[in-house]
Amino acid sequence: MTARFDREGPIASLRFPLLDRFGFLRHAVTTRLGGSSAGPYAQGNLGLSVGDERDAVLANRLSAAALVATPGLQPATLRQVHGVTAFFAEQAGSDGTPLAEGDMLATSVAGVPLMVQSADCLPLLLADPTRRAVAAVHAGWRGTAASAGREAVASMKRLFDSQPGDLFIVVGPGIGACCYEVGEDVADAVARTVPDTGVVSHTRGERPHLDLGAALLAQLRAAGVPAAQIEQARLCTACRTDLFYSHRREGEPTGRFGALIAMTTG
Numbered sequence: 001m002t003a004r005f006d007r008e009g010p011i012a013s014l015r016f017p018l019l020d021r022f023g024f025l026r027h028a029v030t031t032r033l034g035g036s037s038a039g040p041y042a043q044g045n046l047g048l049s050v051g052d053e054r055d056a057v058l059a060n061r062l063s064a065a066a067l068v069a070t071p072g073l074q075p076a077t078l079r080q081v082h083g084v085t086a087f088f089a090e091q092a093g094s095d096g097t098p099l100a101e102g103d104m105l106a107t108s109v110a111g112v113p114l115m116v117q118s119a120d121c122l123p124l125l126l127a128d129p130t131r132r133a134v135a136a137v138h139a140g141w142r143g144t145a146a147s148a149g150r151e152a153v154a155s156m157k158r159l160f161d162s163q164p165g166d167l168f169i170v171v172g173p174g175i176g177a178c179c180y181e182v183g184e185d186v187a188d189a190v191a192r193t194v195p196d197t198g199v200v201s202h203t204r205g206e207r208p209h210l211d212l213g214a215a216l217l218a219q220l221r222a223a224g225v226p227a228a229q230i231e232q233a234r235l236c237t238a239c240r241t242d243l244f245y246s247h248r249r250e251g252e253p254t255g256r257f258g259a260l261i262a263m264t265t266g
């Protein structure tokens, strides 16, 4: 399966066949194409704490939220801290203020646009068509080392009584093994969560290269999510700075792209 590129609307975005089949939700992974940010943030930056102009970011966030919910809403967001804490969002965001501290937003309330932001970290979008709930997760190496994939499945169970076999999950764009050279400590911290899965390679030079997407996939599989219900974007943010922001490739300042999901109203 491959993502569909959607140039409609003020911010170009990707949509994934795995989630597109469900009428009860809308989802999007934004690109940097379109939007009103300039300079290193061009164009669709959704990060408020990266030095970009606040008004531009809030306008971009309105555009992003409109991809999945009623126009005029700000997305619900978190102050992301590279952990695995989940937060239940009852309402949309307001004025860019994070709802809480954490790295997973979930809801069963129709019309609430959830958004996580990243620039190399991998977003996950989760849907449970049986319990009617959705979630968005932000996972970099720290979150993945804390088993973000397993924890996301556990949080869905706790919040909605979701069964792993009922979950449909997109592992979005993020830094690929091609570009993610890390220290042995980082490689070990992640590999430890998914033994014998080959998420670390030593074939590209002296330092290990880490495949965060493969690690998250292995965690989701270990938690009981069927392989056929997981779709990986397989897009490397550092290779594709034409589409995404990459902290690793571009350094700071750069922007943040977003992964959004919402339950439809009516």
Ligand SMILES: [Zn+2]
Pocket: 175, 176, 177, 178, 179, 180, 236, 237, 238, 239, 240
């Ligand atoms: Zn790459």
